[in-house]
Amino acid sequence: MQLMVEARNLRKTYKRPDGSTIEAVKGVDLEIRQGEIFSLLGPNGAGKTTTISMISGLVEPTGGDATIGGYSITKEPMAAKRLMGFVPQEIALYPELSARQNLAFFGRMYGLGGKELSRRVDELLEFVDLSDRQNDRIDTFSGGMKRRINLAAGLLNSPPLIYMDEPTVGIDPQSRRRILDTVKLLREEQGMTVLYTTHLMEEAQELSDRVGIMDHGEIIAIGTQTELTQQVGEEDRLEFIIGAQEFEESLAEGIQQETAGVTRILYNPPEQVSDDSSESTPSRLTVFAKRGRTALPQLIQNLDAAGVEIQSVAVREPDLEAVFLALTGRALRD
Amino acid sequence: MRSILTIILNDLKIFFSQRANLPGLLIIPVLLTLVIGWSLGQIGGGGPTRLRVDLIDLDQTSMSAKLIEDLRSANDAIVLCPLDNDAEDFCRLREEPLQLERAIERARTGRTSALIVIPAGFAAALEEFEIFSVDYYSLSDPMQPGPVLQSLNAVLQRASTASMTTGVAAALLTNLTAAFELPPLETETLDGFLGALYLRSQEMLTEQPAPVRFRVADAESASEDGSMNGFNQSAPGMGSLYVMFTVLGGMAVLLRERSQWTLQRLMALPLSRAQILGAKIGVYFSLGMIQYFIVFAVGAALGMDFGSSPAALLAVMAAFVLCITALTFALAPWIKSEGQARGLVLLLSLSLAPLGGAWWPLEIVPEFMQTLGHLSPVAWAMDGFHDLIWYNGGFIDVLPEIGVLISASVVLFAIGIRRFKYE
Numbered sequence: 001m002q003l004m005v006e007a008r009n010l011r012k013t014y015k016r017p018d019g020s021t022i023e024a025v026k027g028v029d030l031e032i033r034q035g036e037i038f039s040l041l042g043p044n045g046a047g048k049t050t051t052i053s054m055i056s057g058l059v060e061p062t063g064g065d066a067t068i069g070g071y072s073i074t075k076e077p078m079a080a081k082r083l084m085g086f087v088p089q090e091i092a093l094y095p096e097l098s099a100r101q102n103l104a105f106f107g108r109m110y111g112l113g114g115k116e117l118s119r120r121v122d123e124l125l126e127f128v129d130l131s132d133r134q135n136d137r138i139d140t141f142s143g144g145m146k147r148r149i150n151l152a153a154g155l156l157n158s159p160p161l162i163y164m165d166e167p168t169v170g171i172d173p174q175s176r177r178r179i180l181d182t183v184k185l186l187r188e189e190q191g192m193t194v195l196y197t198t199h200l201m202e203e204a205q206e207l208s209d210r211v212g213i214m215d216h217g218e219i220i221a222i223g224t225q226t227e228l229t230q231q232v233g234e235e236d237r238l239e240f241i242i243g244a245q246e247f248e249e250s251l252a253e254g255i256q257q258e259t260a261g262v263t264r265i266l267y268n269p270p271e272q273v274s275d276d277s278s279e280s281t282p283s284r285l286t287v288f289a290k291r292g293r294t295a296l297p298q299l300i301q302n303l304d305a306a307g308v309e310i311q312s313v314a315v316r317e318p319d320l321e322a323v324f325l326a327l328t329g330r331a332l333r334d
Numbered sequence: 335m336r337s338i339l340t341i342i343l344n345d346l347k348i349f350f351s352q353r354a355n356l357p358g359l360l361i362i363p364v365l366l367t368l369v370i371g372w373s374l375g376q377i378g379g380g381g382p383t384r385l386r387v388d389l390i391d392l393d394q395t396s397m398s399a400k401l402i403e404d405l406r407s408a409n410d411a412i413v414l415c416p417l418d419n420d421a422e423d424f425c426r427l428r429e430e431p432l433q434l435e436r437a438i439e440r441a442r443t444g445r446t447s448a449l450i451v452i453p454a455g456f457a458a459a460l461e462e463f464e465i466f467s468v469d470y471y472s473l474s475d476p477m478q479p480g481p482v483l484q485s486l487n488a489v490l491q492r493a494s495t496a497s498m499t500t501g502v503a504a505a506l507l508t509n510l511t512a513a514f515e516l517p518p519l520e521t522e523t524l525d526g527f528l529g530a531l532y533l534r535s536q537e538m539l540t541e542q543p544a545p546v547r548f549r550v551a552d553a554e555s556a557s558e559d560g561s562m563n564g565f566n567q568s569a570p571g572m573g574s575l576y577v578m579f580t581v582l583g584g585m586a587v588l589l590r591e592r593s594q595w596t597l598q599r600l601m602a603l604p605l606s607r608a609q610i611l612g613a614k615i616g617v618y619f620s621l622g623m624i625q626y627f628i629v630f631a632v633g634a635a636l637g638m639d640f641g642s643s644p645a646a647l648l649a650v651m652a653a654f655v656l657c658i659t660a661l662t663f664a665l666a667p668w669i670k671s672e673g674q675a676r677g678l679v680l681l682l683s684l685s686l687a688p689l690g691g692a693w694w695p696l697e698i699v700p701e702f703m704q705t706l707g708h709l710s711p712v713a714w715a716m717d718g719f720h721d722l723i724w725y726n727g728g729f730i731d732v733l734p735e736i737g738v739l740i741s742a743s744v745v746l747f748a749i750g751i752r753r754f755k756y757e
C-alpha cells in the first residue's frame with residue numbers, strides 16, 4: 001500500500017524564554033498509508049501538535065524530515081503543501097470576518113476564484129451545515145460552530161490528505177458527534193487520508209485504522225487497535241476508586257502475591273483537576289489480571305483485609321487506555 | 335504576486351472592519367491637524383523661519399557690499415545665497431555656481447523667495463545721484479509685497495537717501511564756492527568729503543530705528559492668509575505622527591495573528607515564507623500611505639500647499655512609511671504581549687514625533703535639539719516636506735532625506751526579516 005506521509009526521525013527542540021530548552025519531539029518515525037485514518041493519541045504536552053506542525057511545514061524540524069506524497073516538506077514544501085489540508089487545534093479564523101469571507105479568503109489563497117470559488121464555499125458551508133449563518137462574523141459563533149468552519153477551511157482545496165489537530169476540543173457532545181461523523185464521511189466518500197490527533201481514547205478507538213500512542217515527545221506504540229491491545233496481553237483491567245488514604249508499594253506487592261492471576265498493580269494518588277480548582281481526582285488503583293472477573297472476589301477480600309476503603313470498582317476489557325497505562329504507568333487523562 | 339495582493343486586501347478589510355481602529359486612523363489625526371494648523375497659523379509658526387534669497391552682485395564695490403550688509407541686518411530671516419549659505423547647503427546650490435540664468439529659474443519656480451540683482455554701476459549711479467535699478471524677481475504678488483521686497487525697499491531707500499544727502503551737499507558746496515568766489519575744491523578732497531558724508535548719513539539712517547522691521551513670523555507678512563500656512567506644518571506633522579501610531583500598531587496585530595493561528599494557517603498554504611512576509615510588510619506600508627492620504631486630503635481641502643513636485647512628495651511619504659514599517663518589523667520579534675506593544679507604540683510615537691518636529695518646526699528649537707532631533711526619522715521626513723512645501727523644491731532637493739530614510743529602512747528590515755517569528 002502506498003504511503004501518504006512518511007516521517008523519519010523527526011525532532012524538535014524549543015528554546016524557552018528563560019534560555020533553557022525543551023525537547024518537544026524526540027525522534028518520531030511515522031507512516032500513514034493512503035486512505036487510512038491514523039490517530040495520534042497522547043496526553044496534553046505529548047508533542048502531537050509539534051509533530052503535526054513539522055509535517056505540515058509550519059515549524060522547521062530540528063532534525064529529520066517528512067515526505068507528503070513523496071515530496072519532502074523541507075525541500076519541496078510547495079508541492080507537499082498542495083496535497084494537504086490543515087485543521088489546527090486553535091480556531092485559526094479571522095474573528096472580524098464572516099464565515100463566508102473567511103472561507104473565500106483561504107480559497108483564493110489556493111488559487112480558486114470566481115464561480116468555482118463561490119461554488120466550493122457553498123458546498124463546504126452546506127457540508128458543515130452552516131449555510132444559514134454564512135454571513136455572520138466568526139466572533140458571534142458558538143464554539144462548536146467555529147470548530148466546523150475551522151474544519152471547512154481545511155478542505156477548500158479538496159486535498160487528498162487532511163491533518164486534524166484535536167478538532168473536538170472544548171465543544172459539546174452533539175458537535176463532537178457531528179465532527180466525528182464528518183471525518184468518517186470524508187474517508188468513505190472522498191477517500192481522504194486523515195491524520196487525527198486526540199487525547200481521548202474513545203475518539204481514537206472509534207475512528208482509526210491505526211493508532212500511534214505518543215508520550216513525552218515519543219511514539220511509544222504504533223499499530224492497529226488489535227495489534228496494540230495484544231501488546232498488553234489478554235489481561236483485564238480492574239479499576240478501583242478508593243478512599244483518600246496512604247497506599248504503599250509494599251501493600252501492592254503483598255496483594256499481588258496473594259491474589260491469583262494479578263500481574264500488576266498501579267496506584268494513582270489524588271490530583272488537583274487544575275491549578276485554580278479545589279476539586280481533585282479520586283485515588284485510583286488499577287489492577288491488571290489474567291481473568292479479571294474470577295480474580296475480583298479475592299482481590300476485594302484482600303484489599304478489605306489491608307484496610308483499603310473501596311468506593312467503586314469497574315472491570316475493563318483490554319483497550320487503548322490499558323495500553324497507555326501499561327506502557328507509561330499513567331492514565332491517559334491525567 | 336496575486337496571493338500577496340489577496341493577503342494585503344484581506345488584512346486591510348479586517349483593519350477597516352474593526353471600528354476601534356477608525357478614531358485613530360481618521361477622527362483624531364484630522365482634528366489634531368485642524369487644531370494645530372489653525373493655532374500655528376495664528377502665531378505664525380507654520381511657515382519657514384528662514385527665507386532663501388538669491389543675490390547676485392554685479393557691481394562688486396564697497397557700496398554694494400554695504401547694501402548687502404544692510405539687507406542682512408534689516409531682516410535676519412533672510413539667508414542670502416550663495417553668500418550666507420551654511421554647511422547643510424540651505425541654499426540648495428549643490429556646490430554649483432549661481433549664474434543669473436539659474437537664479438532666475440530658481441525664483442520663477444519658487445525655490446527661492448526672491449532673486450535680487452545689484453547691477454554693475456550701482457555705486458557709480460548712487461554717487462552721481464543718478465537713477466538706477468535693482469532687479470527683483472519673485473513669485474510673490476507685487477501688490478502685496480512680501481518680507482523680502484519690503485526689506486529691500488527699506489534698504490534701498492536708505493541708500494538713496496544717503497546718496498541724495500551727498501548729492502545735495504555736493505551741489506551746495508559747488509554753489510557756495512562759486513558764490514564766495516573761492517577757489518574750486520580739488521576733486522580728490524571733494525570726493526573724500528562726499529564719500530565720508532555718504533557713509534556717515536548711511537550710518538545715521540541705520541542707527542535710527544527703521545520705521546518698520548520685517549519678520550517672517552508676522553503672520554500677515556508671511557502669506558496672503560496666515561492661517562493657511564499652519565496646515566503646511568500641521569498636515570505633514572500630524573500625518574507623520576499618525577503614520578507611526580497606525581503602522582507601529584502592526585506589532586500587536588502580528589502577535590495576535592500568531593496567537594489566533596491565522597498566521598500559521600497561512601504557512602500551511604502553498605506559499606513561501608517570503609510571500610507571507612512580503613504581504614505583511616505590504617499591509618503596513620499600505621496602511622501608512624492611507625494614513626498620510628487622509629491627513630493630506632484634509633490639508634488640501636483647507637488650501638495647504640503641496641509644492642510643485644507631487645512625485646517628490648509621494649517619494650518622501652513612501653520613504654518615511656517604509657522606514658516606520660521596517661521599525662515595526664524590527665521591534666515585533668521582541669514583543670511578548672499586546673499590552674507591551676501598545677505601550678511601545680505610544681512611547682515611540684510620542685517621543686519621536688516632537689523630537690523630529692512633527693508638532694512644531696524644528697527650526698525654532700535650539701541648535702543641539704535640532705541635531706538630536708535628527709535621530710528621529712520624523713525629522714528627515716519633515717525636512718523633506720518643508721523643502722517641497724515651503725521652498726518648492728524638486729526631487730533632487732529631497733534626495734538626501736529620502737536616502738537617509740531608505741538606508742535606515744534597509745538596516746531595520748535586515749533585523750526584522752532575519753528575526754521574523756513564523757513559529
Ligand SMILES: Nc1ncnc2c1ncn2[C@@H]1O[C@H](COP(=O)(O)OP(=O)(O)OP(=O)(O)O)[C@@H](O)[C@H]1O
Binds near residue numbers: 015049
Ligand atoms: N513554541 C513553543 N515554545 C516552547 N515550547 C513549546 C512550544 N510549542 C510547544 N512547546 C512545548 O512542547 C511540548 C509539546 O507541545 P505540543 O503542543 O506539541 O503538545 P500536544 O501533544 O499538542 O498537547 P495538547 O494536547 O495540549 O495540544 C510541550 O511541553 C510544550 O510546552
Ligand SMILES: [Mg+2]
Binds near residue numbers: 048049050089166
Ligand atoms: Mg496540541
